[in-house]
Amino acid sequence: MALYHTDDQAMLADTAAQFMGEEGAITKQLRHWRDAKCKDGFGHDLWKQMAEMGFTGLLVPEADGGLGMGHVEAGIVLEEIGRNLTPSPFLTSSVMAASALAHASEDLKGRWLPGLIAGDSVFAVAVDEGAKHRPERIACRAEKSGNGFRLTGKKDFVVHGASADMIVVAARTAGSDDDEQGLTLFAVPRDAAGMGHNSVRLVDSSMASHMTFDGIELDGDAVIGEVDGGRDVLGRVLDAGRVGAAAEGVGVARGSLDRTVDYLKQRKQFGKLIGEFQALQHRAAHLYSEIEIARAVTIKAQQLLDGGSQQASLMASVAKAKVGKAAGLAVKEGVQMHGGIGMTDEYDIGLYMKRDRALAEFMGDVYYHADRVARLSGY
Amino acid sequence: MAKLQADLEEFRGDTRAWLEANCPPEMRQPVQGEDDVFWGGRNAAFKNDAQQAWFEACRDRGYTVPAWPKEYGGAGLSPAEAKVLREEMAHISARPPLSSFGIWMLGPALLHFGTEGQKKHFLNQIARGEIRWCQGYSEPGSGSDLVSLQTFGDDKGDHWVVNGSKIWTSYADKADWIFCLVRTDKANKYQGITFMLYDMAAAGVSTKPILLISGNSPFCETFFDDVKVPKSYGEDIPAQVGEVNRGWDVAKYLLGHEREMISGADGGARTSAIGAAMKRAAGELDPMLRADLAMFDVDALAYAAMGEKFLDEVKVGKSHPAFSNMMKYAGTELNKRRHELFMAAGGSTALEWDSEETRGGARAREWLRTKANSIEGGTSEVMLGVVAKRILELPGA
Numbered sequence: 070m071a072l073y074h075t076d077d078q079a080m081l082a083d084t085a086a087q088f089m090g091e092e093g094a095i096t097k098q099l100r101h102w103r104d105a106k107c108k109d110g111f112g113h114d115l116w117k118q119m120a121e122m123g124f125t126g127l128l129v130p131e132a133d134g135g136l137g138m139g140h141v142e143a144g145i146v147l148e149e150i151g152r153n154l155t156p157s158p159f160l161t162s163s164v165m166a167a168s169a170l171a172h173a174s175e176d177l178k179g180r181w182l183p184g185l186i187a188g189d190s191v192f193a194v195a196v197d198e199g200a201k202h203r204p205e206r207i208a209c210r211a212e213k214s215g216n217g218f219r220l221t222g223k224k225d226f227v228v229h230g231a232s233a234d235m236i237v238v239a240a241r242t243a244g245s246d247d248d249e250q251g252l253t254l255f256a257v258p259r260d261a262a263g264m265g266h267n268s269v270r271l272v273d274s275s276m277a278s279h280m281t282f283d284g285i286e287l288d289g290d291a292v293i294g295e296v297d298g299g300r301d302v303l304g305r306v307l308d309a310g311r312v313g314a315a316a317e318g319v320g321v322a323r324g325s326l327d328r329t330v331d332y333l334k335q336r337k338q339f340g341k342l343i344g345e346f347q348a349l350q351h352r353a354a355h356l357y358s359e360i361e362i363a364r365a366v367t368i369k370a371q372q373l374l375d376g377g378s379q380q381a382s383l384m385a386s387v388a389k390a391k392v393g394k395a396a397g398l399a400v401k402e403g404v405q406m407h408g409g410i411g412m413t414d415e416y417d418i419g420l421y422m423k424r425d426r427a428l429a430e431f432m433g434d435v436y437y438h439a440d441r442v443a444r445l446s447g448y
Numbered sequence: 449m450a451k452l453q454a455d456l457e458e459f460r461g462d463t464r465a466w467l468e469a470n471c472p473p474e475m476r477q478p479v480q481g482e483d484d485v486f487w488g489g490r491n492a493a494f495k496n497d498a499q500q501a502w503f504e505a506c507r508d509r510g511y512t513v514p515a516w517p518k519e520y521g522g523a524g525l526s527p528a529e530a531k532v533l534r535e536e537m538a539h540i541s542a543r544p545p546l547s548s549f550g551i552w553m554l555g556p557a558l559l560h561f562g563t564e565g566q567k568k569h570f571l572n573q574i575a576r577g578e579i580r581w582c583q584g585y586s587e588p589g590s591g592s593d594l595v596s597l598q599t600f601g602d603d604k605g606d607h608w609v610v611n612g613s614k615i616w617t618s619y620a621d622k623a624d625w626i627f628c629l630v631r632t633d634k635a636n637k638y639q640g641i642t643f644m645l646y647d648m649a650a651a652g653v654s655t656k657p658i659l660l661i662s663g664n665s666p667f668c669e670t671f672f673d674d675v676k677v678p679k680s681y682g683e684d685i686p687a688q689v690g691e692v693n694r695g696w697d698v699a700k701y702l703l704g705h706e707r708e709m710i711s712g713a714d715g716g717a718r719t720s721a722i723g724a725a726m727k728r729a730a731g732e733l734d735p736m737l738r739a740d741l742a743m744f745d746v747d748a749l750a751y752a753a754m755g756e757k758f759l760d761e762v763k764v765g766k767s768h769p770a771f772s773n774m775m776k777y778a779g780t781e782l783n784k785r786r787h788e789l790f791m792a793a794g795g796s797t798a799l800e801w802d803s804e805e806t807r808g809g810a811r812a813r814e815w816l817r818t819k820a821n822s823i824e825g826g827t828s829e830v831m832l833g834v835v836a837k838r839i840l841e842l843p844g845a
Binding site: 071072073330333334342344345347349350351353354355357358359361362363365366368369383384387388390391394435438439440442443446447448 | 721723724726727733738739741742743745746747749750751753754756757758760761764766774777778829831832833835836837839840841842843844
């Protein structure tokens with residue numbers, strides 16, 4: 070398979086670029102909801118519009134009412150979300166939770182997918198425990214109790230947790246905290262008794278929850294996939310999230326580069342456009358190179374995920390790490406090359422820096438994923 | 449589409465079977481030294497029977513240049529088939545059967561600019577490994593500023609008389625023929641250069657190897673002292689590629705292929721991950737070195753995807769013409785890092801310069817050799833300048 074977009078995918082990219090550029094624009098969405106101190110951190114109207122575009126159910130099979138597309142297409146939408154810094158629950162709901170629900174019972178699918186496809190529902194995924202992504206250790210427990218389970222523990226950095234109608238929770242049903250096996254995924258509804266949210270605003274104006282589960286009673290039919298055998302499905306959900314976050318990061322990086330290059334062509338000092346200075350030209354060109362490489366490996370990872378390749382998980386980590394480096398460089402160089410006005414809230418470049426910081430942590434940072442590349446490679 | 453896919457899978461099966469039957473086990477080992485690389489040419493010698501068998505099997509099937517048309521010595525494979533062959537060869541770690549500047553550089557230029565007569569004559573020679581070529585580009589006073597070159601060809605009617613000198617001519621002392629940039633109009637900088645082909649055995653050509661920091665001499669100074677270059681080698685076989693005084697267009701086109709080659713975009717050892725092999729060799733890795741290796745492997749595997757994407761896009765004309773500059777920059781900087789890590793992981797063993805255990809200091813010499821990667825074929829700084837101006841469209845000269 071060629072490593073570039075097909076004609077259909079290029080058309081989707083045009084559509085997504087136009088839609089996000091207009092409806093998802095920074096003034097219309099990010100700044101608007103930030104300045105309004107919105108408790109969700111995103112607009113539900115836009116989520117409805119994304120449903121009308123078919124985006125919300127993009128990964129859902131056609132038989133279940135979705136578009137039946139793949140991670141390449143989801144990445145196309147996410148790249149435009151990133152470029153416009155559009156706040157939306159697309160990544161957690163339409164990519165990660167949808168990837169989990171693909172392994173759920175027909176009952177669970179019937180309960181949750183229609184709301185997602187219609188843009189009425191928002192989902193979150195609760196994995197991290199503590200400030201760093203470390204899914205190899207899961208202490209949150211679901212004890213078997215009667216016909217169901219009793220969920221106890223805490224989760225952190227649950228993006229859109231307080232806005233979510235349903236939260237996919239990874240919990241331990243057997244074994245000890247560091248065991249590979251013994252995990253189970255649950256679809257926990259927002260109104261479950263015993264659920265606590267401490268919702269916090271992050272540096273990029275997005276909302277995330279510290280969640281507590283105080284003996285939540287769950288029916289057996291809340292289980293996604295196999296009891297005690299959730300590691301495999303969790304792995305797929307995490308890889309989908311990582312590759313999705315990488316695609317969004319590519320968009321952030323490209324948006325940051327575009328603004329910075331435009332600025333280099335406008336700003337004059339010493340009687341010259343600053344873009345004429347070789348010191349800045351070479352740094353901008355290096356940055357371009359890093360972003361193109363990050364984008365290539367992100368598309369590679371998407372194709373491998375869609376093809377069900379054994380290499381997909383390794384390449385998901387390569388993509389997340391590489392994008393972490395490239396997008397991090399893009400926003401740092403962006404602010405520096407903008408000079409003093411790069412520090413002002415009036416200019417958007419600082420917003421790119423904040424979004425990149427949050428995306429860099431989400432689903433594992435560059436250190437986590439470089440380490441994982443080493444582990445998966447056998448050293 | 450499904451039929452195409454099925455055909456391609458059938459081709460993959462056939463290719464796999466053919467490789468299994470024709471690629472000797474010795475040719476599936478990593479290249480250890482210079483004599484493991486077969487360059488062809490009038491004075492070619494095979495290191496062993498396996499190298500000869502592998503070369504001849506590929507030559508007879510057109511697999512030294514699989515994507516070239518059959519009438520020019522290739523196998524006429526489509527881009528998709530050529531990719532399958534590349535993948536299957538990589539899968540068994542097959543060595544390239546023939547390495548050649550004719551394949552990588554002159555061939556693409558001839559395919560694009562050559563006359564039918566030139567293609568039939570020269571491309572078949574290249575594909576069959578009969579003539580070994582070298583490239584006469586840089587001059588002592590014309591490095592990054594190549595277009596200022598001064599080697600002059602005086603028009604004498606049916607021939608030119610060439611005087612001047614070239615530098616950094618790779619393997620000029622081993623080459624049979626040269627493709628050479630020669631000034632034929634002193635009044636016209638860009639439109640006064642002719643891309644000439646001539647025999648290194650001609651009277652007045654001499655070469656002098658340059659000893660490098662690696663202790664090896666892959667490059668030469670090349671001198672032309674009243675060299676008589678005929679304007680034609682037969683019917684429809686002119687000595688120049690493209691028109692007289694329009695050689696700069698050919699030169700630029702060819703440089704794109706040179707950058708592609710140096711960038712390692714086609715995969716292979718230059719783009720693979722190295723951490724696991726370093727661990728096996730060292731037994732235990734210092735934690736900070738392991739971290740550096742992991743960061744390197746991220747960059748290497750990402751670059752491999754970029755190379756794949758770049759070649760896919762080139763095949764269908766989707767690539768920006770200046771993108772090969774970016775690839776050359778990124779690929780060569782990566783390769784230098786790779787060899788810094790090889791040295792670090794090798795420790796004091798990697799310092800040995802002529803011991804038998806280190807195959808004559810191969811690692812140290814290769815490490816030093818890679819420092820030229822970001823200089824030859826256009827420096828990293830020149831590449832970044834081109835990307836800044838032609839892709840990012842930043843202002844200035």
